[in-house]
Amino acid sequence: MPLINVIPGDKIPTAPMNVRVPVWRVPGWLLVLWWTLRGAFRATVLAVRFWWLTGPAALVAWIWADFGWQTLLVVLATLAAAGIAWWRWHRASWWRFVWWPLLGRWRRLFVYRRGWAPAMATCGLATTFGGDKYVPQLVKVRATAVGDELTVRMLPGQHPDDWGKAAPRLAYTFRVRDGRARTHRRPDRIVLVFLRRDPLATTIAPLPVPTSLDLERLPLGVQENGDPYALRLAGSHVLVGGATNAGKGSVIWALIAALAGGIQQRLVELWVFDPKGGMELAGGLPLFTRFVYDTAETMAGALEDAVVRMRARANRLRGVTRQHTPTPGDSLIVIVIDELAALTSYISDRKVRDRIRESLSLLLSQGRAVGVHVIAALQDPRKEVLPFRDLFPTRIALRLTEAEQVDLILGDGARNRGALADEIPETSPGVAYVALDGVREPVRVRFAYHSDSDIQDLCRRYGYAQVVEGEIVEGER
Template identity: 45%
Template sequence: MALSQVRADAPLRVSPQPVRVAVWAVVLAWLARRLWRLLVLIARCPAALLGLSVVVVGIVAWQVLGLALLLGILGTVLLVLLGWRLRWPDGFHRGVSGPVRGWLRGGWVYRRRWTTAMDTAGLTVTRNGTTYVPPLLRARSTSSVDRVTVRMIPGQTLEDYAAVSDRLAQTFGTTDCRTRSVPSKPHLVELWLLVCDPLTALVNPFPADRAGLDAGLPVARAEDGSTWRLRIVGNHILIVGATGAGKGSVLWSIVTGLTPSIANGVVKVWAVDPKGGMELAPGRHLFDRFAHGDSTDQAGYEAGFADILEDAVGVMRSRQDRLRGITRLHTPSTDEPLIVVIVDELAALTGWVADRTAKKRIESALGLLLSQGRAVGVVVIGAVQDPRKDVLPMRDLFPTRIALRLNEAEQVALVLGPGARNRGARCDLIPDSLPGVGYVTVEGIAEPVRVRFSHITDNTITTLGQPARVPALTVVKGGAAA
């Protein structure tokens, strides 16, 4: 065959002589293979290794200490775990319940049917008679999401798994499945399988966090049950959603998170409400400047909007002169606070302005702020219903984008970028009964994150930043004032 340079793909049929093996040798080999697989499974799972260690230590302690003392130690351990669970539930979940749940679901739900699931989803590869199955590396669980890490077969991409996410969710009996990349590990993919949806319930406002400017404002709850934080410093934010999708929840969640910094003078909010102040007026006591339009203004209804944006550009220019060669990112302080320009309806400033002069002033100021403002501490947060380019030409200048419920599937790509819907951001399928639920993409991270923003009532807005009321003194008959 080597001389003729001919290669035959058909396998050569060989009839070997039968070899007789004792039954005990076959059974022993089968037990050895099963034992080896069990050891590998235990070694790969820290929770299983810890559980086995606890059993071994318990048996040894029983022999050395006796049953009564062992039961006392176990009772103490259980009390400590119970106190940990009640006092620090997040830490208990990370250290105990999460790993144990991940080990149990990883073995019973995923590993048990993994090969069949990969085959029926079309993720296996057969070559020269050999079938290659993507190996499942580990499974971690939260109260609502199972995070399954998989090593992709050479030649596969993240889009291959995203295309069959519905099949994987149905196979494993979960609500939804999303694919996420693993940082610095391009050969791995992480499947987020939603076991239950924690975003169906309203999210209460988060407590004031004075470190919000550094760590990000706590404004929403992610679908894995964790608190999602939004970075404000050095960031422009675009909020897109249909009527009733909850854009107000996003804006007021941000303002609520900024309240401690506003009180300290580190942040100043300049609010622009083209709808006559109907949305932002309840929080006008928090705003350093508030432009809501004036129908009696001889200069035009939109003139005030142009004035406030051009003043923001003036602040930006002066800071550029002072910070040139000193730093590349402004640090908020009481001397130079962070200027947050909030615009409730951007389309009213960019697409629906009848006055050409005002429209030109507004578009010029917005373009300058979005392209140069975030480095010097002048950031823009804008909300809009229609994300098309002819309505919002500077859409691509927002690093962080939030897409709530949208009217069309094509709008998802306009807001979050191409491929976002294939990776699970089905904004057009968010029901009307879930206002404030949406998907967020952050610059540098391709995968959208599903969150629900906190529900802020009008009463909460009017009391933001107000000191707590001291009960009035009343005269009690027969006693002192109380």
């Protein structure tokens, strides 16, 4: 019985409402033609997208059909022999151009693509709008020796920080060791880095000393993707933060070793400050131009001498050049401070402490262009301990005791972007996260470890000849 609309307060019924949906009659042959064309289009798209599977399959079918299985067997045997010879005689290019590309496509198809949509939904990276579901698109998977790099097209409204927070959960979802997000050169994409194994699990042996001084790339260790890590010291100061036994000595000695060639060529002067009484760095005395370790008064005077050298050089270079170039008569000055907090906060004499703070502020703010660089290590990164933390463009966070300390050293939001320095195990000294000025994501590295014998060999090969081995002196030599 049709529904009757009744106007309130009136007894007269209105016309019945028509609720029937119009029906369009389509011929069966047209539906079959549409389904055939759509299926052919999808099959073509899949064949082109997965050419690395469909191409060889089509080639095998063609050889078998036209030449027989014997010819196919000969072709496959020839290709196998060529592949084995390639792998045997030039293994690096074989891994790069054959194995890793094939492995990346295989893992994209059978590891990530199968559970991609559920993973995006459970991690809060998929969304629904207007009744339709939207999932970020997996663009490419690049396999390496240590992990996978997934290029993803983000949805509108998403930010790289959203992926940085979700990366550890995605790593557990896809059953890999660790995961973090990295920005892409295109603003609408993000790169997820998943590690299948950790190349930083073992100690890094001392790296070869560069024969020439290159301040743009000082080799100090290994990155988590297995590539060498090189520090850019030109135009920069370096802050190293870490708890006790976190490996601050590894960073300092790796840097000294990278500068050893320049020290031998009289292109670099090391001014070393060891407030711990000289116990940590005295082994490298033949490499140092100045080594100060006993009193705060002596350290304040040495820093004031560095300020005098800096100002004299600035007056000489003003109007000539904007960047100092090291020469044997006008060398680079690298100031190494093992425990910065001992100079800026733990000195009881207020006047001496103020002198040190004033000198450090001047060196950090004016020294880079004239070839005076500060390398400082500390354990306590609080603001009152290090008031001029922002003057260090390059920052290194070793193992820390609290999560809040990560942002104090590397900058606000660094931990949310993957710098989990508070989760570095005590069994991995020398592992750190490095934040570079202008680079959004911290880089996880492990610095090379130098034993006492390695340090002695370094001093014997690159130290000053006029210094008696083992002698400890203060002041300028």
